[in-house]
Amino acid sequence: MKIQKAVITAAARNERLYPAATTVQKSMLPVIDMDGINKPIIQIIAEEALQSGVEEICIVCAAGDEERYLESFQTLYNTSLKLYEQRTWAASQAQSIKNILDRLTFVVQSEPLGYGHAVYQTKDFVKNEPFLLLHGDYLSISSNYQKRCSRQIIDLAIEEECSVAAVNPTIEHQISKYGTLTGRNFKTYNGVYQIEKIIEKPSISQAELELKTAGLRAGYYLCFFGMYVFQPIIFDLLAEEIDKNHNGNILLTPVHQKLTQNEKYLALEIQGKRYDTSKKLGLMQAQFALGLSGQMRDEMLTTLLQTLADYRKE
Numbered sequence: 001m002k003i004q005k006a007v008i009t010a011a012a013r014n015e016r017l018y019p020a021a022t023t024v025q026k027s028m029l030p031v032i033d034m035d036g037i038n039k040p041i042i043q044i045i046a047e048e049a050l051q052s053g054v055e056e057i058c059i060v061c062a063a064g065d066e067e068r069y070l071e072s073f074q075t076l077y078n079t080s081l082k083l084y085e086q087r088t089w090a091a092s093q094a095q096s097i098k099n100i101l102d103r104l105t106f107v108v109q110s111e112p113l114g115y116g117h118a119v120y121q122t123k124d125f126v127k128n129e130p131f132l133l134l135h136g137d138y139l140s141i142s143s144n145y146q147k148r149c150s151r152q153i154i155d156l157a158i159e160e161e162c163s164v165a166a167v168n169p170t171i172e173h174q175i176s177k178y179g180t181l182t183g184r185n186f187k188t189y190n191g192v193y194q195i196e197k198i199i200e201k202p203s204i205s206q207a208e209l210e211l212k213t214a215g216l217r218a219g220y221y222l223c224f225f226g227m228y229v230f231q232p233i234i235f236d237l238l239a240e241e242i243d244k245n246h247n248g249n250i251l252l253t254p255v256h257q258k259l260t261q262n263e264k265y266l267a268l269e270i271q272g273k274r275y276d277t278s279k280k281l282g283l284m285q286a287q288f289a290l291g292l293s294g295q296m297r298d299e300m301l302t303t304l305l306q307t308l309a310d311y312r313k314e
Contacts, residue, residue: 001161003130003154003229004056006049007122010042010136010140011062011109015073023243025065026278027136028072031287034294035094040072041277045134052151054132058105059116066106071096073097116250120238128232132158133145135226137278139286141293144271150227153268155172156192157229162264165195165256166225169216169269172204191269193222195260200253225270235260237278 010027027042039047045059061069077097084090107121119133132150140149147155149166157164170178179200183193199211207221216222237255259265275286291300 001130001158003132003157004054005126005129006046006054006057006132006134007060007126008042008045008049008057008134008136009060009115009118011060011065011118012112012115012137020225025061025068025072028275029283031125031205031277031283031290032296035092036295037089039093040076041139042069042136043073043097044139045136046104047096048140048148048150049132049134050099050103052132052148052154054150056089056103056125057100057104058107058122058137060107060109060121061202062112063108064247065111066108069106070101073101077101097288103297111248113248114250114252115175116238116241116252116255119252120235120242120250123235123294126232126235130163130229130231133228133230137276137282138226139275139277139290140225140227140270141275142270142272149225149270149272149274152270152272153227153229156189156266156268160264160266162266163231163234163259164229164266164268166227166270167193167222167267168225168274169220170223172207172221175207175221175223176201176203178208179256180207180211180221180223181256181267182213182222185215186266187283193267195256195267198253198256200251222267225274227270227274230259231263234259237262262305 008234009173010025028040030038030040033039033044059069077094080090080094105125109118109121111146132154134150142149144152149265153164153166179198180194180202181198183195186192186194193213197210199206202211211221213222237258241255242250273289275289276282277286
């Protein structure tokens with residue numbers, strides 16, 4: 001089994017980033033990556049997919065955004081070549097953008113009918129193959145220096161020939177924000193679970209009753225990380241959900257639960273952190289994390305300490 005395709009969902013609007021995200025797609029907002037280069041969020045996500053062995057990428061976008069993405073990437077490419085042609089970093093940046101553009105497809109979610117609906121739009125792109133699903137708001141930083149986060153779940157999916165969800169143990173007061181699950185330890189793997197039950201944004205009392213997982217610290221639960229490898233059966237399950245759902249909000253969580261009932265579906269504790277750039281301070285938090293994890297670590301530490309020192313003087 002090979003995982004050659006990745007889907008990145010980037011169609012949703014976000015009022016938390018208003019007004020910036022009304023003029024620029026939120027996933028095109030820039031951050032400085034671990035290599036020290038300032039890049040759009042979605043470029044960093046796409047680069048992770050390609051570095052994990054993916055060969056084709058599909059971005060799910062809102063109507064009218066395809067042209068804006070292409071224009072933005074083309075401008076970045078041309079600028080890197082023409083204005084900074086003598087700089088090594090610019091040549092690297094231009095090559096990375098070209099590599100993405102050469103492998104890039106867009107599909108449009110014409111109406112905001114939910115995350116599951118957005119994923120379903122990629123059925124023709126996926127073409128009955130397993131695929132990697134990434135969220136256009138989330139930047140991940142691996143603590144495993146040999147493997148990016150997406151490579152970790154790809155490797156397990158290939159080894160076990162099944163769907164895999166990335167998860168993080170999460171303290172109980174935060175689980176109301178996430179899809180939360182429980183399962184049993186799978187084979188002799190460390191941090192791998194056969195998923196048994198999933199609840200979207202549960203209360204603490206509900207989680208205590210239904211979602212405890214053996215081996216986790218007290219007060220912690222397994223929550224979705226926002227990164228998956230799915231077998232193509234997911235589209236059949238999504239089609240069923242769309243057929244019976246008439247309120248215009250097709251969620252992915254019920255489909256996760258159906259998947260556990262139809263075939264083997266594993267959860268893998270990711271060695272890494274995820275940062276939600278759609279939150280009010282999410283972009284800043286992601287920038288701190290990228291800076292402290294990459295080539296600009298010393299400069300980032302100095303900047304943070306100087307800023308705190310200046311603040312204390314006031």
